Amino acid sequence: MVPLGVLCAALLVGIDAHAQPDPLPSWNDGAAKKAIVEFVQATTDKASPKFVAPEARVATFDQDGTLWVERPMYSQVIYCLDRVPAVVKTKPELAQVEPFKTVLSGNREAIAKLPMRDLEKILAATLTGMSVEDFKTEAKKWLDTAKDPRWKRPYTELTYVPMQEVLKYLQANGYRTYIVTGGGQDFVRVYAEEVYGIPPEQVVGTAAATKYGYGKDGEPFLTKEPKLLLNDNNAGKVEGIHLMIGRRPYAAFGNSTGDRQMLEYTGAGEGARLMMLVLHDDATREYAYGPAQGLAASKVGTFTQALWDEAKKKGWTVISMKNDWKRIFTFEP
């Protein structure tokens, strides 16, 4: 005979096992969490007038500042600066040429002041001129060893837990989740599968042309060329989505003016659409920059008052890191 207590415990366990677990446990209850859950329910319930066929379920995510930390500098830019000594080793004449001379000096203040055209020279010198395979190997090596100066952890650990939950929640509901980033497509592809569960073919990013050629044993390979093919920022994000996906997203997530057109394009579609902007307003747990609460707009990840106004006018949801997120990182105490 089964004692009543055991039976009750079994029943409770049974109930528990069948209860719908919260798909977004790191989110506080509020308008942002509600918007996500309602969107997923409305677009995946066959009885809903807003049902979306599985093949059309596309969600796009900006990366820097939306899925992971972008301050004090984009991690790819830090990678490029770190690569300068290796590049100069193969081309010693660059050691006395700006901006390489400044980067080699290690003077952080001077490096931070380098104008955009100098930064572009550094990106071109460190991201092109090698085979795509060699680039992948180098980038992977850096990602395995480099550490963020504030948290002393690999950059790949600086992803936001609440956004990881959104990715998993959408994926579990038949959405193909794409990264649509101003960052380098080849760079992001190196870690996107491991970090976000996003395969290379679902990474849309700024892309340089490649050139097909043959090695000394006749083996074919691709070389990364210093020729911009797609500048995946601002309007370029929509153009990149058309080029690489060929469908209008049903959901789009960003955090800066560089994501504005992607959200506009998503919102201009029919039926249920979800547009969200991550607002960095938590100086304690992460960083605070942007127009809310009188914060000045930042150069990296600019969230202007105009973007804020457009979001309010068009019904886009602004996610407050401070108020909407219970925790931000996996390593938080």
Added chain:
Amino acid sequence: MVPLGVLCAALLVGIDAHAQPDPLPSWNDGAAKKAIVEFVQATTDKASPKFVAPEARVATFDQDGTLWVERPMYSQVIYCLDRVPAVVKTKPELAQVEPFKTVLSGNREAIAKLPMRDLEKILAATLTGMSVEDFKTEAKKWLDTAKDPRWKRPYTELTYVPMQEVLKYLQANGYRTYIVTGGGQDFVRVYAEEVYGIPPEQVVGTAAATKYGYGKDGEPFLTKEPKLLLNDNNAGKVEGIHLMIGRRPYAAFGNSTGDRQMLEYTGAGEGARLMMLVLHDDATREYAYGPAQGLAASKVGTFTQALWDEAKKKGWTVISMKNDWKRIFTFEP
């Protein structure tokens, strides 16, 4: 009581239902069919040393001449020629300008003789300058009504049944099948899902840039620009595969020198790889052009002696339409 005959019939039906059906019923037994079946078995059997993880299963297919008829002219070129009167209606000044004047004359011989630079003018005038939505609507309308002059059927019916079987067979075994075509990416996307079960994001083709802008009610839209972004032919096919997929294919199918680099790149990968070329050697049921049996190479879908030699040297399989395919079209008697 069940009569013995009924019981036996039921048993036979039972056996029949569980027998492995032939995945390639339109293929004659031979080296080509064997190569496909062995490749799929080796790469999907977990116990095989050549097993390929599901996420890496990518197969690429040229379209014109590989999945459907490309003679006497690529169907997209016929679309562009058919569009000329509509373009001239909106820009009457073109009526007296070459090559539009020749196209409007309807003189087929003169049209066939137009040099490449004139053809490019026609492609630019008919494929760019409109929104991507308007282009899609126009192309769909044409595909629904235009007919091939020889078979008097819509172009979308001129797909090869044996290749449709290969697509379905690979898809059923976890392969993501991509079209990698010299044709226009936007044009092929209009029908690829319906005709081949290939969604827009799995069509890699020659692509023009698009430009983001706003309509008179502020609605965002993309305009097709006369600026080539990706020439998805020859080496461009490999560059397009890297840009759009970011993975090396395990199987690649083509029919002309424009597919050579794609097959080389596929074959240079480790493990099991399948490289196949469709040879047009059936003048009765389709067309005959190419180097086999003393056929002269054609301008459309060039299959040179050099390609033939490379295929033999590298172990690529040449598919003889005449000998390997039991039937070519669904509408065959």
